[in-house]
Amino acid sequence: MNIVWFKRDLRLSDHAALKAAIEDGESFLMLYIWEPNIMADSHYSPRHWNFVQQSLNDLNRQLSEANPLLRITILQGNAKEIFHAIHQKYQLKKVFSYEETGLRITYDRDKELSLFFKETAIEWREFQTNGVVRKLKNRDNWAEYWKAQMQKPWDVPNWTKLRGDCLVFDESNEIYKRFLPNDYLLKDANNFQPGGETYAHRYLQSFLSERAKNYSKHISKPLESRKGCSRLSPYIAWGNLSIRQVYQYAQNAKKKVAHRRDLDNFISRLHWHCHFIQKFEMEDRMEFENLNRGYDDIERIDNEYFIERWQSGLTGYPLIDACMRCVCQTGYLNFRMRAMVVSFLTHQLFQHWKTGAVFLAQQFLDFEVGIHYPQFQMQAGVTGMNTVRMYNPVKQSQDHDPNGIFIKTWVKELENCPENFIHEPWKMTPMEQELYNFRLGENYPFPIIDLEEASKKAKEQIWGIRKQQLVRVENKRILNKQVVRNRKR
Known part of the structure; x- marks a missing residue:
């Protein structure tokens, strides 16, 4: 028998692995697989x-509607142990x-499985994800390659070509009993986008x-972007959609609607999505280390008070606090606001990016490591x-x-704050605070x-180190690897 192993490709359409398995002709x-060690990783949350x-x-609903005998088998355990038991x-x-x-x-799991498959003479056919190229040495022709991949026809599984059986492990199967899965639905998930193709x-x-x-008008707005942006990022991150599907649907939509320029802006960001994942694919140590090793000399001392206040949305800066509370409760924040809260943590609070990266990975429903780091x-x-x-x-x-x-939607303490002070409530005089029944330090914290002063200090540190020799040497190395060389004007 063969196996189609679903991971971050949770769809039935434009699925190269499923198509190939059907065409192979074997059952x-x-x-x-629910993998407990991965589920327990600090980047993930329920x-x-x-x-x-x-x-x-x-x-499984889609499959059963097409054929009551079709279903994805879900097991729980170590991936290698499960494949070994099946084999x-x-x-x-x-x-x-x-x-x-x-x-x-x-990545370590995949290397372990690759070795196991070789030892047991199991053929592992892996297919490229969204035009990201494994073992790429430089980026010289990647953009052209990516666009060509986006324009190719979908990999459509043709179930009429199914010659073998589509197998299912159920409660009577000894492997299913051995690796019995749990149900991971949250009790209250109303604030999050629902999953599924x-x-x-x-x-x-x-x-x-x-x-x-x-x-284009609302992309930077924390409130309006919640509807004005596509909100497709979790569906792309978990593979409910392929980038190629989104790209082709958007190109076709441009022929029918008046907002073609907006769609052009959106399509360009599909390219950037894969650009950053390709960057991480080529240098995945970014999960642990500064991309530019010259910045290792910047000393940042953990301030638990700063970190806790930032995570809780209690910094005393209204938009920062609103954004942090919003993303913690809904899993979504638009790009500019994500950049702002990271900038505030790493620059003004001068904390290490790793602390914030792990915490926000837990919050972002669309956590995609290749973009995140x-x-x-x-x-x-x-x-x-x-x-x-x-x-x-x-x-x-x-x-x-x-x-x-x-701000007032997410920071309820500021509901009665007058509009002319909503961005800087600390500028209210004691008399004005009495007038509006608002007491800084009681209803809402002072800025931490x-x-x-903090911005000036951070600029001096970061801009100062850019002049150092190691930073410049690393820049050349990074540019040679990650940027198109000999680019024509």
């Missing part, structure tokens, strides 16, 4: 596994799956046909080759939430730092 098992559980439920009983021949640009823990296509169609008309390091200013982006949370608040609606 096969569709398998998903919201992620809830999304996966919903996605699996949706796939012993059924003489496993081939495993079909997608490549995964993941955490070090999943069906919902993914609903979000996609509503965005392309209607919501995208405000995409390159973006985190870029916003923290430790890549050496990117402009240091130091966001002023007061200015961002004034520019993107001028009336404080988003002096913004101007």
Whole structure:
């Protein structure tokens, strides 16, 4: 028998591994494995596994509607032990799956499985994910290759070609009994986007046909972006949609709608999505180390008070606090606000990016390691080759939430704060505080730092080290590997 191993590709359409397994002609098992060591990794939280559980439920619903005998078998345990047990009983021949640009823990698992498959003469056929190329030496032709991949026809599984059996392990199977799975649905998941291929296509169609008309206008707004942005990121991160599907749907939608420029802006970000994952694929030590080793000399001392206040949304800076509370409760925050809270942590609070990276990975429903760490390091200013982006949370608040609606939605303590003080409540005089029945330090905290002073100190540290020899040497190395060389003007 063969196996189609589902990981972060939780869909039935445009699925190369499933298509290949059907065309191979052998009986096969569709398998998903709950892996306890990965589920316990510090980057994940129940919201992620809830999304996966919903996605699996949706796939099995679709399969059963097409054929009551079709189902993805879900097991729980160590992946190698499960494959070994199946091989012993059924003489496993081939495993079909997608490549995964993941955490070090999943990479080590895949290396272990690769060795096991070679030792047991099991053929492991891995398929490329979203145009990300494994073992790529440089980026010279990657952009052209990616675009060509996006324009190719979908890999559509043709169930009419199924010649072998599509196997299912149920309660009577000894392997199922040995690796019995748990149910990971949360008790209260109403604040999070629902998982599944069906919902993914609903979000996609509503965005392309209607919501995208405000995409460029609302992309930076913390409130309006919740509808004006695509909200497809969790569906892409967990594979309910392929990037190629989204790319082609968007290109086709441009022929039918008036908001073509907005869709062009959106399509360009699909490229950037894969660009960052490719960057991580080529240098995955970013999970643990500064991309530019020259920044290792910056000494950052953990301040538990700062970290706890930032995580809890109690910094005294209204937009920072609103964003942190929002993402913790809903799993979503638009790109600019993500960049701002990371900048505040790593620059103004001068804490190490790793502390924030793990915490926000737990919060982001769309956690995608290949985007998460390159973006985190870029916003923290430790890549050496990117402009240091130091966001002023007061200015961002004034520019993107001028009336404080988003702030008041998430920071209930400021509901009665007058609009002219909503961005800087600490400027209220004692008399004004009495007038509005608002007491700074009681209803809402004082700012935990002096913004101007902290920003100045961070700029001196980060810009100062850019001049050092090691930073410059590392810049050349990174550019040679990650940027197209001899680029024509």
